[in-house]
Amino acid sequence: MKTNYYTGRGDDGTSALFGDTTRLLKNNPMFELLGTLDELNCWLGLCRSINASSSHESAPYIQSILLQAQESLFTIQAQVAGADLGLSLKRVKEIETNISRLTEGLPQPQSFYLPGASLLGSYFDITRTIARRCERSFVGVIQEKGNDSTHAASAYLNRLSSLLYALVRFANKQAHCEEQSPSYIH
Numbered sequence: 001m002k003t004n005y006y007t008g009r010g011d012d013g014t015s016a017l018f019g020d021t022t023r024l025l026k027n028n029p030m031f032e033l034l035g036t037l038d039e040l041n042c043w044l045g046l047c048r049s050i051n052a053s054s055s056h057e058s059a060p061y062i063q064s065i066l067l068q069a070q071e072s073l074f075t076i077q078a079q080v081a082g083a084d085l086g087l088s089l090k091r092v093k094e095i096e097t098n099i100s101r102l103t104e105g106l107p108q109p110q111s112f113y114l115p116g117a118s119l120l121g122s123y124f125d126i127t128r129t130i131a132r133r134c135e136r137s138f139v140g141v142i143q144e145k146g147n148d149s150t151h152a153a154s155a156y157l158n159r160l161s162s163l164l165y166a167l168v169r170f171a172n173k174q175a176h177c178e179e180q181s182p183s184y185i186h
Contacts, residue, residue, distance in 0.1 A: 068091075089151075106170065127164050
């Protein structure tokens with residue numbers, strides 16, 4: 001059986017959300033949000049792939065954190081697209097627990113750090129910035145509507161960028177790379 005990878009229905013620059021026949025322009029903020037969630041998930045997958053090649057003893061733990069985040073993002077995407085799904089606040093608590101575990105023994109940050117101390121840390125930094133953009137887009141599209149059912153998703157996206165920052169610091173430490181503060185030259 002041959003499967004089509006295209007329908008051609010979007011050739012006019014429109015698309016529809018889950019369970020809705022209304023066609024919206026593809027540059028609609030809702031599709032920007034869905035695309036950013038997808039982009040974020042892809043970057044998490046890249047981080048997971050890079051981490052998988054690591055020989056560090058914490059690699060399986062990091063794998064599980066990243067896979068859990070990817071699964072959670074798919075749930076958020078489905079909810080945003082109109083499916084009758086929603087993320088549990090339990091997922092937010094899990095991220096908080098992982099942040100605490102990852103930052104145990106790390107010095108408290110004294111300033112911002114320049115990205116690039118380690119390869120995996122750099123990928124986590126890029127992914128963190130995408131998570132922040134995704135959160136901004138989410139707030140702009142979803143929370144403006146006053147939808148209380150998205151509270152857990154909003155909190156999750158906020159914590160996800162914090163988790164990614166913790167992963168940056170953790171990866172840099174595991175790679176024995178020194179983090180450098182900006183000098184704010186003028």
